[in-house]
Amino acid sequence: MFLSLECKPCVLNPIEYWNPSHYEKEQQNIRNNCWQWVCLNSEVPADKDYCSRTVSGVPVVVWNQSGKIRAFKNVCLHRNSKIIPDGCGKLAILRCQYHGWEYSNDGQLCRIPDSKCFQGLSLPSQGLIELRIENFGDFILICFDHNTPSIRSLLGGMREEIDRHFCGWRLFRKNSKDISVNWKIVVENAVESYHVPIVHPKSFKTYRLEEWHDHQISEIFTRFHDLKPWSNSIVGWGYRLLTRLMVGNKNPDRMTHVHIFPNMLFYYGDLFSIFYIVEAVQPEKSRLRSFFYLSPINLSRQKKFWVLDSIPFLAVQLLMLPFLSFIFFRILKEDLRILQDVQDGFKYPSGLGVLGAREERVLAFQQYLKRVIKAG
Numbered sequence: 001m002f003l004s005l006e007c008k009p010c011v012l013n014p015i016e017y018w019n020p021s022h023y024e025k026e027q028q029n030i031r032n033n034c035w036q037w038v039c040l041n042s043e044v045p046a047d048k049d050y051c052s053r054t055v056s057g058v059p060v061v062v063w064n065q066s067g068k069i070r071a072f073k074n075v076c077l078h079r080n081s082k083i084i085p086d087g088c089g090k091l092a093i094l095r096c097q098y099h100g101w102e103y104s105n106d107g108q109l110c111r112i113p114d115s116k117c118f119q120g121l122s123l124p125s126q127g128l129i130e131l132r133i134e135n136f137g138d139f140i141l142i143c144f145d146h147n148t149p150s151i152r153s154l155l156g157g158m159r160e161e162i163d164r165h166f167c168g169w170r171l172f173r174k175n176s177k178d179i180s181v182n183w184k185i186v187v188e189n190a191v192e193s194y195h196v197p198i199v200h201p202k203s204f205k206t207y208r209l210e211e212w213h214d215h216q217i218s219e220i221f222t223r224f225h226d227l228k229p230w231s232n233s234i235v236g237w238g239y240r241l242l243t244r245l246m247v248g249n250k251n252p253d254r255m256t257h258v259h260i261f262p263n264m265l266f267y268y269g270d271l272f273s274i275f276y277i278v279e280a281v282q283p284e285k286s287r288l289r290s291f292f293y294l295s296p297i298n299l300s301r302q303k304k305f306w307v308l309d310s311i312p313f314l315a316v317q318l319l320m321l322p323f324l325s326f327i328f329f330r331i332l333k334e335d336l337r338i339l340q341d342v343q344d345g346f347k348y349p350s351g352l353g354v355l356g357a358r359e360e361r362v363l364a365f366q367q368y369l370k371r372v373i374k375a376g
């Protein structure tokens with residue numbers, strides 16, 4: 001059921017979806033108050049692996065040092081170049097790509113080429129700024145602020161649910177797509193079902209009934225769990241059989257969609273899970289990164305001949321992957337057709353706008369953002 005059937009006014013002002021000064025203030029407050037995704041555990045699994053990304057405009061490098069994962073601001077103390085370019089790989093030493101200043105494992109400056117030319121040099125004693133880091137599921141998050149509560153404590157039981165669907169699951173596909181609209185428009189579209197019959201008439205046909213919506217709203221996330229019973233059709237029976245054989249679950253769950261504020265999105269069930277994140281790039285530009293995972297096959301039942309027994313399951317999973325990607329990107333394509341027009345409309349609004357029951361997760365997100373912006 002929905003949590004409320006009451007119509008509510010939008011909390012964010014249309015100007016906040018395109019104005020550059022609002023964008024700067026918003027991103028600054030997000031940096032100061034929020035945990036943000038930076039990379040996957042599976043992108044830095046071994047000693048010396050690194051991953052460098054831009055988070056809310058700030059270059060950050062995550063570095064595996066003999067199993068200890070650390071994150072630093074990726075900006076050189078010499079003349080503020082990014083120390084290493086965005087990307088992932090191996091890093092024996094953190095050496096600036098511009099003039100070669102080197103930093104030790106704890107971010108301290110340890111070598112300056114031709115150092116005799118820097119007599120009387122005085123630099124901040126702490127070296128590079130080290131950032132707070134936490135992880136859950138396959139995800140590494142950083143926080144620029146020292147007082148924000150731990151993300152694990154904020155998530156409560158949701159952390160275990162995400163762990164169950166992403167820890168030990170196999171990452172099969174990554175994708176990145178630049179989109180010419182404000183990041184909040186993409187996020188809001190992902191957490192409401194009101195547009196479904198109009199924008200996705202072929203993919204979804206119509207809404208889920210109200211009683212099939214299990215909505216949960218917390219300070220830091222919203223969750224939709226689909227309560228629609230499995231049908232007695234070929235698809236329903238096929239899915240149930242597959243789930244039983246592959247993961248040993250006799251009563252497969254319907255899909256769950258979770259939004260962890262501000263911009264992490266998850267879609268998962270028994271056999272696969274998808275993580276996608278909408279990164280803010282500019283006031284009217286965002287980047288959607290998506291990661292597709294498949295569940296581990298339950299081998300406990302397939303004792304002696306597990307290799308042989310597993311082959312058909314692996315084959316089914318590999319066939320499932322292109323199908324999943326096809327559906328995901330088809331729905332995304334349908335959404336993108338309308339989102340540019342949504343962006344254009346925000347410049348000449350007809351009012352603040354209103355939100356109905358099918359959009360209550362949008363409201364929770366807007367209220368969160370308002371709190372974050374006020375806190376700054």
Ligand code: FES
Pocket residue numbers: 076077078079080081083096097098099100101
């Ligand atoms: S900017 Fe990094 S060494 Fe010069």
Ligand SMILES: [Fe+2]
Pocket residue numbers: 189195196199200331335
């Ligand atoms: Fe959609």
